[in-house]
Amino acid sequence: MYFIANWKMFGVLNSLNSLHKVMNFFKSFKKKKSVKIIYCPPNTLIRPMTKRLLKSTIEVGAQNCHENDSYGAFTGSVNSSMLKSVGAKYVIIGHSENRQFGETNRMINLKIKSALKSNLKVIFCIGETLQEKRKKITKKVLSKQIKLGLNKIKDNRNILIAYEPVWSIGTGLIPKPKDLFDTVYFIKKRMKSNKVLYGGSVNPKNINQLKFITNIDGYLIGGASQDPKKFIDIIKKSYN
Numbered sequence: 529m530y531f532i533a534n535w536k537m538f539g540v541l542n543s544l545n546s547l548h549k550v551m552n553f554f555k556s557f558k559k560k561k562s563v564k565i566i567y568c569p570p571n572t573l574i575r576p577m578t579k580r581l582l583k584s585t586i587e588v589g590a591q592n593c594h595e596n597d598s599y600g601a602f603t604g605s606v607n608s609s610m611l612k613s614v615g616a617k618y619v620i621i622g623h624s625e626n627r628q629f630g631e632t633n634r635m636i637n638l639k640i641k642s643a644l645k646s647n648l649k650v651i652f653c654i655g656e657t658l659q660e661k662r663k664k665i666t667k668k669v670l671s672k673q674i675k676l677g678l679n680k681i682k683d684n685r686n687i688l689i690a691y692e693p694v695w696s697i698g699t700g701l702i703p704k705p706k707d708l709f710d711t712v713y714f715i716k717k718r719m720k721s722n723k724v725l726y727g728g729s730v731n732p733k734n735i736n737q738l739k740f741i742t743n744i745d746g747y748l749i750g751g752a753s754q755d756p757k758k759f760i761d762i763i764k765k766s767y768n
């Protein structure tokens with residue numbers, strides 16, 4: 529099971545002081561072997577976080593990368609090889625918070641290609657909006673995001689899919705268990721064997737419900753991952 533922490537635009541150097549709680553918990557966690565924890569902090573914290581986690585099996589990823597894999601005059605941007613060089617092993621691509629500010633499927637496709645070329649593993653986010661859900665076109669939307677996002681990518685072994693319904697991110701809402709099972713089943717069939725994670729308002733309460741959805745391979749956790757107690761609780765409760 530994957531437990532991926534997306535810190536979004538939160539966190540300064542002092543925030544790393546909270547990591548020891550998660551490291552200590554994980555060191556003695558009985559199910560440790562079946563768990564992968566990945567932190568995706570803002571770019572400013574990737575290097576210092578990697579150093580703090582040196583003695584741990586917890587890994588670090590980034591939250592986005594530029595679509596251009598060479599260097600260039602792109603003020604304020606960071607490409608995949610730059611992320612790799614400071615210790616990132618993963619990168620989140622296609623997050624709805626970026627899609628809604630103009631990130632297109634084509635840009636996402638280029639970003640994924642660039643990340644794979646830099647030997648980063650990709651956490652590829654897909655998900656429907658509330659309007660699309662109401663129109664009952666979720667599967668059509670996901671299919672299109674997968675088709676265009678992974679266009680001309682033959683080897684998808686280093687790609688994890690994060691199914692994140694846009695309407696559930698940061699809202700406290702989660703899909704009905706049957707809907708979630710069916711959607712994950714659909715994505716797995718469509719992808720032929722990729723791991724599929726769920727993301728959207730995962731917290732220590734609703735994990736008691738989510739953990740019974742047997743085809744989910746882990747969670748992408750935003751808000752709750754910034755609080756070590758909540759993050760640890762989510763991991764513990766997934767196994768109780």
Ligand code: PEP
Pocket residue numbers: 534536692696697698699727728729730748749750751752
């Ligand atoms: C996310 O940022 O990917 C996310 C799922 O956020 P939250 O858990 O806060 O809904």
